[in-house]
Amino acid sequence: xxxxxxxxxxxxxxxxxxxxxxxxxxxxxxxxxxxxxxxxxxxxxxxxxxxxxxxxxxxxxxxxxxxxxxxxxxxxxxxxxxxxxxxxxxxxxxxxxxxxxxxxxxxxxxxxxxxxxxxxxxxxxxxxx
Numbered sequence: 631x632x633x634x635x636x637x638x639x640x641x642x643x644x645x646x647x648x649x650x651x652x653x654x655x656x657x658x659x660x661x662x663x664x665x666x667x668x669x670x671x672x673x674x675x676x677x678x679x680x681x682x683x684x685x686x687x688x689x690x691x692x693x694x695x696x697x698x699x700x701x702x703x704x705x706x707x708x709x710x711x712x713x714x715x716x717x718x719x720x721x722x723x724x725x726x727x728x729x730x731x732x733x734x735x736x737x738x739x740x741x742x743x744x745x746x747x748x749x750x751x752x753x754x755x756x757x758x759x
Contacts, residue, residue, distance in 0.1 A: 640691050641682065648678035648687060659686045 636644065652658065652674035659681050662670075670676040681687050 634690060644689060645675055645678045645682055649674040652677055660684055
């Protein structure tokens with residue numbers, strides 16, 4: 631069986647799950663001497679990492695790939711029209727002109743009229759009571 635490559639996130643998840651099992655007195659899958667266990671300080675995560683690195687953990691990760699569909703490929707439309715730069719500039723200028731005209735119609739631009747000030751009535755202490 632080929633040794634499967636895991637991402638760092640998959641490794642962390644696998645080592646964490648196996649470390650939890652080992653801490654709950656699950657049997658070790660590798661033969662480790664007493665000296666090796668002392669070197670790892672009996673740390674379940676280090677033991678689990680060694681089990682993963684030696685390839686004795688019976689685990690695999692299913693990584694499904696998206697499926698290609700012919701109908702999806704047919705929807706992609708490649709634009710074949712070759713518009714010159716001069717034509718693009720002309721269209722942009724027309725759009726800018728239309729935007730400026732619509733702004734003037736809505737009185738957003740070019741308006742020199744003063745905004746009327748609305749004076750709020752001042753309340754005196756007698757009005758409040």
